Amino acid sequence: MCFLLGVILTLHLKCILFHRKCLQSRGALDLSLCLLKESDGTVLLPILPSCLSQLDLQSLRTTVASVNTCEIVWSQSPLQSKKGGRERGKASGNKLEKILQELLESHGERWTEELKGDIPRSFQRHGDLVLLVDGCFSLPLWKKMDQQLWGAVAKGLGAKRLAKMSRISRDGFRSPVVTMLLGEHSWVRHVDNGIQYEFDVTKCMFSAGNITEKLRVAGFDCRGETVVDLYAGIGYFTLPYLVHARASHVHACEWNPDAVEALQKNLRGKRSVRPLHDSQRRQSTTPAV
Numbered sequence: 001m002c003f004l005l006g007v008i009l010t011l012h013l014k015c016i017l018f019h020r021k022c023l024q025s026r027g028a029l030d031l032s033l034c035l036l037k038e039s040d041g042t043v044l045l046p047i048l049p050s051c052l053s054q055l056d057l058q059s060l061r062t063t064v065a066s067v068n069t070c071e072i073v074w075s076q077s078p079l080q081s082k083k084g085g086r087e088r089g090k091a092s093g094n095k096l097e098k099i100l101q102e103l104l105e106s107h108g109e110r111w112t113e114e115l116k117g118d119i120p121r122s123f124q125r126h127g128d129l130v131l132l133v134d135g136c137f138s139l140p141l142w143k144k145m146d147q148q149l150w151g152a153v154a155k156g157l158g159a160k161r162l163a164k165m166s167r168i169s170r171d172g173f174r175s176p177v178v179t180m181l182l183g184e185h186s187w188v189r190h191v192d193n194g195i196q197y198e199f200d201v202t203k204c205m206f207s208a209g210n211i212t213e214k215l216r217v218a219g220f221d222c223r224g225e226t227v228v229d230l231y232a233g234i235g236y237f238t239l240p241y242l243v244h245a246r247a248s249h250v251h252a253c254e255w256n257p258d259a260v261e262a263l264q265k266n267l268r269g270k271r272s273v274r275p276l277h278d279s280q281r282r283q284s285t286t287p288a289v
Contacts, residue, residue: 233263
């Protein structure tokens with residue numbers, strides 16, 4: 001037995017097969033864990049945490065017109081591991097390691113435990129770009145690989161572009177300090193709960209951690225309402241209010257010019273939105289030290 005500390009989806013049993021197929025087709029179903037039936041008749045479907053931000057919950061809710069019972073919940077319910085599931089996950093996780101090992105050997109270098117501990121264990125995925133976190137590939141040996149290294153990493157992670165974030169700057173906007181490693185441009189498209197966001201990964205961050213709040217907002221009925229979204233960023237909540245909650249009008253207020261640029265892109269084709277940018281405040285604000 002193992003404990004799932006991530007995210008699961010609750011459904012009525014009669015829809016379980018259909019929704020299981022939908023989740024599996026999106027690559028969101030954790031195939032290493034079995035389903036779990038609760039005493040109230042609902043069934044728990046284990047979802048891969050890395051796919052949570054891109055899960056279109058609204059689509060799942062409306063696919064079967066007579067059923068509206070999907071919800072994201074956090075659980076510590078024990079889920080049984082499937083036989084061979086761990087082996088499949090391990091094989092997938094070892095893909096990057098295997099590719100890097102082959103690259104090192106082609107340069108006459110040996111694969112060591114120290115090098116293994118220096119490869120990324122977590123990262124962010126935004127469309128075809130993978131954003132690596134600080135602390136990986138820090139050993140001097142990697143520098144000998146030059147651009148071959150980043151091509152190998154992209155292949156191992158299934159990406160076309162790579163970037164690496166080192167820290168958050170103290171410029172008043174909390175702008176990320178990101179370096180492009182592979183690829184010609186840094187604009188990305190990220191799908192979150194059925195909504196597409198565009199932003200420059202070297203200038204703006206995507207807050208994937210507030211997905212549960214965005215799902216809650218998506219369940220509101222704001223027809224006929226006017227919403228004021230302060231510190232709108234690239235539209236984290238502005239778009240859910242428009243697309244899912246169907247607000248009649250939204251005032252999106254933001255003072256970071258880079259976020260405003262992304263926000264305006266994300267609002268193209270959306271109805272009744274007024275982006276507000278306080279350039280005077282931006283010019284008179286002293287960056288934090």
